[in-house]
Amino acid sequence: MTQTVTSTHPFDDAVELAAEAAAPGMFRGHTSAAYANMVGPFGGITAATLLRAVLRHPERLGDPLSLTVNFAGPIADGEFEVVARPTRTNRSTQHWSIELTQDGVVATTATAVFGIRRDTWSSTEIGAPTAPPATDVAATEFPDFIAWARNYELRFVEGAVPDPDSGEQDTSTSTLWVRDTPPRPLDFPSLTALCDVFYPRAFLRLGRYLPAGTVSLTVYFHADAALLAAQADDAVLATARAQRFGGGYFDQSGEIWGTGGVLLATTHQLVYFKA
């Protein structure tokens, strides 16, 4: 008797979508306990799932250029439906509108721009943060109640999660080496999820946990498929900081750097907080 053991990476399990044969662009998915956050799923896994709906659409043109995800309401544990609709297809770019619903109620909306890249003049004007090699930085244990973080190997160079003795601080920058655990080759959905790997910047500034959640997340993809393939399952250097806190919201900007200091993605978000 032979036994076949198939093993799916928890990430692939979490972003799995079943296409509805009757309606192109309509998919069924489900939340994954492995990527649960304090309330509902990790925003990064939801963003990755919505991007994946476009990637799996039969009419999809090219690779992702930009993605904006709006977290409109909580996602309950269980099944959800994703509809991805091409709103306009041009010669080399394509625009998408995406909605995640549960029982007909909208929980998340998104827009995406896909396109075919051309060779052009190139220049990276910003620089990667200074950091020792990933192997020289200790891996961080996240608190047990944040399930999703157990799927990442997180090595903070700067701005680790505050502990009770941290106190307030003047800057909100976190820089960390991060990769999926178990290791998994980087692709567009996992790069998208990594753009949301930063815990809320208000925790860092105030030195304590407080209610917070991403309202809107934008990713600009600089990596093409070849660059992702070259990155394979090596750790990326992720860095983010807030710009302005006030009136119950703050904005955050970040970058995801690949091996050799190549810029894979830039990312921005608006975050709700209570303090």
Next chain:
Amino acid sequence: MTQTVTSTHPFDDAVELAAEAAAPGMFRGHTSAAYANMVGPFGGITAATLLRAVLRHPERLGDPLSLTVNFAGPIADGEFEVVARPTRTNRSTQHWSIELTQDGVVATTATAVFGIRRDTWSSTEIGAPTAPPATDVAATEFPDFIAWARNYELRFVEGAVPDPDSGEQDTSTSTLWVRDTPPRPLDFPSLTALCDVFYPRAFLRLGRYLPAGTVSLTVYFHADAALLAAQADDAVLATARAQRFGGGYFDQSGEIWGTGGVLLATTHQLVYFKA
């Protein structure tokens, strides 16, 4: 015989929307020659018009928190239709999906988050760029074929539009004092338009004009109505820079600073270019 002269500001003329009585959230608008760009309208005026459709919607809750506009295709001179749809309304936030069409063809899509702000701890972590007072900086004449720029008083502190002798340069930062001309009190639509006031960063790096256009624009609003009222029609200090150029696209991040160094908005965009 008495004569009444009513004068509308060209900005208000350009973002004017007529509500369709039969369908709440459906509006008719038209392009404005005063805000024409090289091809089609100035992106900032389109973004402002889409925001205004939400502001005019009878179900609108609170003030704008974030806006993402995707420029899906050209807008031809003439009439267009805008549909603004609330996708989800929570207790203190509201999510919107907006589409601009011409003859049923989608030209621009957007999502927006509106909400009611609460008093919280606040901090501005970034600083305004150093600049002499607006009155000490000469106003720039834009080339005549860029109609929209004639509606702005532009005083470049750094990174003015290149001329034939400029040559290439290493950084893509522009910083300028800017306000509507004739002066007009700042409101959410005009702040939105100002977030797109930066000419393409690739012009500055390469020292020449080239084909370029915004693909996706995001605005995070930090100003509330009181802060806008305090700004009145004073010039704002606008600054922006690119992060990465390559594969036919670059991303840009910027900030709009008000009087006294208050941060009114942060803004990001992905831009197509050919070079």
